[in-house]
Amino acid sequence: MAPNTQTARExxxxxxxxxxxxxxxxxxxxxxSAAYGHANRAQWIASAVTVLFxxxxxxxxxxxxxxxxxxxxxxxxxxxxxxxxxxxxxxxxRGTMGIPIxxxxxxxxxxxxxxxxxxxxxxxxxxxxxxxxSILPNGGMSGGGMAAMAAVxxxxxxxxxxxxxSYACFFGGIEEGMASLPAKAKxxxxxxxxRYGPWAVLLAMVLLSLALFEPAxxxxxxPFKAVSEYVAARNTVGLIQNxxxxxxxxxxxxxxxxxxxxxxxxxxxxxFGAFQSxxxxxxxxxxxxxxxxxxxxxxxxxxxxxxxLTDESIKQGETxxxxxxxxxxxxxxxxxxxxxxxxxxxxxxxxxxxxxxxLYAAWAMSIMFAGGIIAExxxxxxxxxx
Amino acid sequence: MLxxxxxxxxxxxxxxxxxxxxxxxxxxxxxxxxxxxxWELGAMISLQAPTRPLIFxxxxxxxxxxxxxxxxxxxxxxxxxIERRELVTIGTAMRHPVSGAAALGFLTGISLCPPFVAAGxxxxxxxxxxxxxxxxxxxxxxTSVWFVPFTGLGWIRRNEAITTVARMAMALIAFFYLYAGLxxxxxxxxxxx
Numbered sequence: 001m002a003p004n005t006q007t008a009r010e011x012x013x014x015x016x017x018x019x020x021x022x023x024x025x026x027x028x029x030x031x032x033s034a035a036y037g038h039a040n041r042a043q044w045i046a047s048a049v050t051v052l053f054x055x056x057x058x059x060x061x062x063x064x065x066x067x068x069x070x071x072x073x074x075x076x077x078x079x080x081x082x083x084x085x086x087x088x089x090x091x092x093x094r095g096t097m098g099i100p101i102x103x104x105x106x107x108x109x110x111x112x113x114x115x116x117x118x119x120x121x122x123x124x125x126x127x128x129x130x131x132x133x134s135i136l137p138n139g140g141m142s143g144g145g146m147a148a149m150a151a152v153x154x155x156x157x158x159x160x161x162x163x164x165x166s167y168a169c170f171f172g173g174i175e176e177g178m179a180s181l182p183a184k185a186k187x188x189x190x191x192x193x194x195r196y197g198p199w200a201v202l203l204a205m206v207l208l209s210l211a212l213f214e215p216a217x218x219x220x221x222x223p224f225k226a227v228s229e230y231v232a233a234r235n236t237v238g239l240i241q242n243x244x245x246x247x248x249x250x251x252x253x254x255x256x257x258x259x260x261x262x263x264x265x266x267x268x269x270x271x272f273g274a275f276q277s278x279x280x281x282x283x284x285x286x287x288x289x290x291x292x293x294x295x296x297x298x299x300x301x302x303x304x305x306x307x308x309l310t311d312e313s314i315k316q317g318e319t320x321x322x323x324x325x326x327x328x329x330x331x332x333x334x335x336x337x338x339x340x341x342x343x344x345x346x347x348x349x350x351x352x353x354x355x356x357x358x359l360y361a362a363w364a365m366s367i368m369f370a371g372g373i374i375a376e377x378x379x380x381x382x383x384x385x386x
Numbered sequence: 387m388l389x390x391x392x393x394x395x396x397x398x399x400x401x402x403x404x405x406x407x408x409x410x411x412x413x414x415x416x417x418x419x420x421x422x423x424x425w426e427l428g429a430m431i432s433l434q435a436p437t438r439p440l441i442f443x444x445x446x447x448x449x450x451x452x453x454x455x456x457x458x459x460x461x462x463x464x465x466x467x468i469e470r471r472e473l474v475t476i477g478t479a480m481r482h483p484v485s486g487a488a489a490l491g492f493l494t495g496i497s498l499c500p501p502f503v504a505a506g507x508x509x510x511x512x513x514x515x516x517x518x519x520x521x522x523x524x525x526x527x528x529t530s531v532w533f534v535p536f537t538g539l540g541w542i543r544r545n546e547a548i549t550t551v552a553r554m555a556m557a558l559i560a561f562f563y564l565y566a567g568l569x570x571x572x573x574x575x576x577x578x579x
Contacts, residue, residue, distance in 0.1 A: 193550050200554030207389060207555075208562060220562075237569070 010065055017062040023360065024058045028367050032375075042386045046378035053077070053374070054367050061359060065352070067327030071166060072176060078370045079173020081377025083227040088380045090229050093141050098232030104132035108140035110229070113153045113169075114222060115215040117202060117275040122210055130213050141229075156365050160358070161283025162276040163325040165266060167362040168369050171224045175265050179257035179305060187259045194268045195307050195322065202271035217271055223248035266324070267306035277321045285358040286341050287330060289317040290348035293337035300329035300338045317347065325358070387453060387559050391490060392539045393552035394460040402540035406533055409491035414526050416495015421522035422515065439570050446567030449493050453560035456486040457553040 012020070028051045039047065057070045064070075090097055099109055111133040122130045129135070129146065136145040143149075156164050165172055201221065208216035219231070220241060226249035233239050248269075256264035266273050280286070289300070294314065301309040308323040319329070329338040339351035340358055388409070395405055542548065 193546070196547055196550040197554060199547070199551040200558060203390060203551060203555040204558035204562075207387075208559065240565075 012063055012065065014063065017059055020062045020356070021055060021059045024363055024367070025055050027364050028054055028371070031367050031371055042382035043375070043379045045386070046375045046382055049378055050371055050375040054363070054371060058359070058363055066331040067355065067359065068331045071326060072180060074366065074370070074374075075166065075173040076177035076180070077173065077374055078170050079175075079177060081374050082170040082173075083377075085373060085376035085380050086228055090141060096232070097229045098238075099229050100232050101234075103140065104231075106140070107132060107134040107138050108142045109133045110141045110143040111146040111149050112228075113149055113164075114171075114224075114270075114272045115218050116150065116153060117272060118205055118209040118215045118217055121206055122213060125210070128213075130209060131215050131218075152369055156369065157276065157279050159283075159361050160285060160325065160365070161280040162273070162321075162323060163283070163285065163358070163362050164276055165270075165273055165324040166326040167366045170370060170373055172263060172266055174227070175253045175257040175263050176305065178254055179261045179263055182258055182261060185259065185261040190260060190262070190307065192307065192310065195320075197268040198266075198270050198274035198277075198322075201269055202274040205271050220244060221248065223252050223265060223269075225249075261305075262307065263305040267322070273322070273324075280321045280323060284343050285325065285354065285361075286343060287319050287323055287325060287327075288339055288341040288347045289314055289319075290337045290339055291315075291317045293335045293348070295335060295337075297334065299332045299334065303328045303332035325362075327355075330355075387449070387490060387494075387556065388533070388536060389539070390552045390555040390559065391453075391456060391486060392536060393542070393544075393548055394456070394556065397540055397542060397544045399537060399540040402537045405487045406537055408485055408487040410526075410530050410533060412488045412491035413495035413530070414523070416492045416497075417522045417526045418519055420496055421518045439573070443567045443570035445493060445497050446563045446570065449490075449497070450560045450563035450567060452486070452489045452493060453556045453563065456490070457556040457560070459486065460549060460553050460556075 032047045032051045054074065057074050060070045061067055087097060094100070094103070103109060109132045111131060115131055119129055119131060122128055131146065133146050134142050135147045137143065137148075138145065153164070156168050160167065201217070205217040205221065218225075221244065223245060225242070225245035230242055230245055231238055233242050248265075252265035252269055256262075294317075296311075296314050298309075298311070298314065301307075301311070301314065304319075305326065305328060306322055306324055308320045309329060310320065313320055327340075330340060332338070336351075337348075339348045340355035341347055341351065342354045342357065345354075392402060392405060395401055
């Protein structure tokens with residue numbers, strides 16, 4: 001073993017863990033104080049609970065030196081509470097989850113990150129954004145505007161690459177929660193060619209968006225319309241669209257994760273995930289396999305929720321570009337062969353340092369971006385009782 | 387549909403040049419067939435209103451079928467693990483299988499998109515059949531110039547990932563055409579409220 005090399009699984013003392021958590025405590029308190037101008041009681045409690053939640057999870061990551069199970073708590077909370085807060089806001093503003101066409105024409109459709117790859121080619125060819133939203137806030141449900149979401153996405157992605165899918169995506173937590181419910185997978189053999197699905201969806205949706213001048217994925221294939229908002233079903237087209245959304249949500253987000261214990265929507269369908277994979281090629285942080293320690297037992301391969309490890313990639317000492325940096329493989333590896341790594345440095349020299357640097361960046365961004373979403377969802381629930 | 391179908395073919399500039407030549411040749415054939423029909427019938431304005439959507443629907447359904455068959459044929463061609471000299475053909479069980487490029491080219495050539503219909507009206511107003519054909523030939527040249535850069539896709543290496551992505555994308559686009567064809571057939575709008 002190389003000197004100063006702590007394996008990823010050695011526990012830390014409470015004191016040292018608290019010291020390492022301190023920057024996150026400061027950051028979380030700073031973010032929560034900026035969140036609400038005049039918070040009511042429910043918002044105050046929700047904010048405090050969220051801060052405590054995020055700090056506790058980070059502390060446990062430091063204490064136990066494992067990442068995945070603690071990150072998963074945050075991610076599932078985000079996935080469950082985002083629809084609560086969002087649907088509540090939609091109902092307050094409009095009284096319905098369906099977006100009337102008038103709102104779309106007025107550019108008041110809230111923008112999420114999923115259509116970002118679909119807008120690029122039409123914008124390049126025609127200098128037009130083919131999304132019925134506004135670049136800047138526009139009242140109603142337009143939210144922070146497209147520019148704000150794009151800026152957040154770019155900042156997070158440049159640092160953590162496809163780690164967005166594990167630390168920021170407010171949709172993935174639902175299926176991650178579903179996947180963690182069963183003790184064992186009922187379906188264990190999955191054709192590895194399904195891993196190419198997201199790229200096929202990305203290619204088809206980019207081409208259709210260019211041809212039809214609309215964000216085709218949002219209009220036809222987004223499973224998460226079932227838990228956010230969708231085009232009002234005023235005619236046959238609307239009924240078909242909503243039927244597709246519900247069917248895809250039920251299949252890819254609920255049923256298949258329960259059967260396979262994999263994040264099936266993310267691994268086999270999400271075009272945004274495929275787009276994010278490109279940024280993994282330039283991301284500073286990655287996960288590597290130390291070939292000198294690997295046996296190979298392929299426990300990492302079995303634990304990966306998105307099938308980002310193959311026999312060949314393990315032999316080459318790396319994950320596929322679809323790796324979401326969730327840390328499941330690192331935590332599952334009994335030999336400490338799967339390690340966090342900073343691009344350009346020696347593999348497994350200081351994996352815990354690489355892990356710490358990644359987690360500080362990722363967790364800080366999670367608190368900034370997702371912390372408010374969690375607090376909003378909690379406040380919505382607390383309003384019922386307070 | 388051109389990009390996924392090109393990606394499903396073997397790599398190589400000469401292969402892609404052959405594909406595009408065949409695609410554009412049958413597309414031109416489709417254009418000229420349309421020119422003759424438009425001129426003979428006095429263009430789309432003389433077609434009864436219910437007839438035009440039926441033609442749209444039929445072509446879209448055909449495109450969907452060809453794309454799905456094409457995606458299936460690519461898989462069969464890959465599975466045969468023989469050196470493929472020819473382009474992917476659809477209907478390999480038939481005595482004279484049709485090249486996927488030719489089928490797609492012809493169907494896109496007769497596909498009635500709005501600029502095409504407008505061109506058809508213009509052609510029908512010409513003084514002779516030859517003038518109508520010439521008009522559409524020039525229309526074809528003007529639109530085909532944009533296809534030339536796609537030859538560059540031949541530089542992309544092919545592996546199982548690229549071929550599988552191409553096949554899946556073809557299937558997805560085929561489902562869109564299937565939806566468009568069926569909706570047009572039953573007289574419904576394709577989009578929105």
